[in-house]
């Protein structure tokens with residue numbers, strides 16, 4: 001099961017593309033081999049779902065996926081349906097002429113937001129989520145972003161925000177917790193580092209104010225590097241929890257604004273080296289699907305507990321959002337906005353998919369071997 005979730009993590013089989021083959025396959029239902037074989041279902045199932053049948057998957061999707069973006073305003077009628085209940089009642093009770101200017105503007109804004117989300121394939125889990133960014137310039141006009149950050153982005157060649165950045169950045173800047181899911185390589189790092197730098201404003205000697213947890217040391221080093229590039233021109237102290245740092249006897253006065261670490265090292269630092277995380281204002285769990293899969297729950301739990309600031313903003317970012325991760329996320333963040341770009345369990349649009357009729361278990365192995373050889 002574990003292995004399967006690693007292998008298939010994030011891959012969703014494109015049933016539309018292979019619809020013709022699927023029909024042919026179903027026509028031969030009486031064929032015992034096909035009836036008995038579950039290989040097809042196993043191949044297309046998402047992580048953690050095991051051998052769910054097509055029918056079951058379809059029902060589940062209908063029942064559970066009430067993401068705003070999926071039913072985004074297709075007509076003005078559905079636009080009204082998507083508005084929050086309070087606004088709806090008001091609309092029923094009053095004629096449009098009596099609606100105040102602000103309310104009309106709110107409707108328009110919600111409609112613009114929904115269209116923008118539709119355009120970028122962004123899905124959010126509820127109403128009244130911060131307006132997606134149209135450009136990086138809005139970071140300055142809407143949120144007072146300092147020029148150094150925009151300058152650094154421009155230097156890095158970032159011309160416009162990626163879909164996850166369009167939505168996750170405003171959510172975090174509005175002090176809402178979020179768990180975000182977007183394909184690999186879609187700019188998630190910048191989606192959480194940018195609002196973090198904006199909120200921290202300047203370097204301070206108040207102790208650690210932000211923590212980023214990564215599943216591996218390599219990723220922690222890479223995230224540190226990316227963060228430093230974005231913070232250039234400011235005196236932020238951005239540190240990775242290295243073995244050398246861990247050797248220090250007392251970390252209670254570590255001069256650091258943003259600390260990036262794996263859960264294991266951070267837990268060690270908290271327990272043995274008196275690392276103080278009580279002032280942490282931002283906690284990010286990067287690649288949270290992998291963090292939770294690796295059985296690091298105990299370590300994550302102790303880090304979450306050590307970050308005891310009541311006004312902390314937590315967020316999770318990953319390429320896939322299996323149900324078990326979402327359930328765990330909900331135990332940490334009760335009121336978080338869910339932001340999904342594309343489909344929630346699609347790791348990358350660029351993953352090539354192929355449907356092979358194998359028939360028997362043995363045939364499956366042969367087909368697999370052939371695939372690898374190719």
Ligand SMILES: Nc1ncnc2c1ncn2[C@@H]1O[C@H](COP(=O)(O)OP(=O)(O)OP(=O)(O)O)[C@@H](O)[C@H]1O
Nearest residue numbers: 158159160161162183184185186187188189190319
């Ligand atoms: N707005 C942008 N425009 C152009 N390039 C960007 C933008 N934001 C980030 N990038 C670049 O895209 C690349 C991938 O970004 P990043 O590593 O953050 O993706 P990711 O979603 O975190 O991927 P992974 O799931 O592998 O961690 C990086 O080289 C980054 O510098």
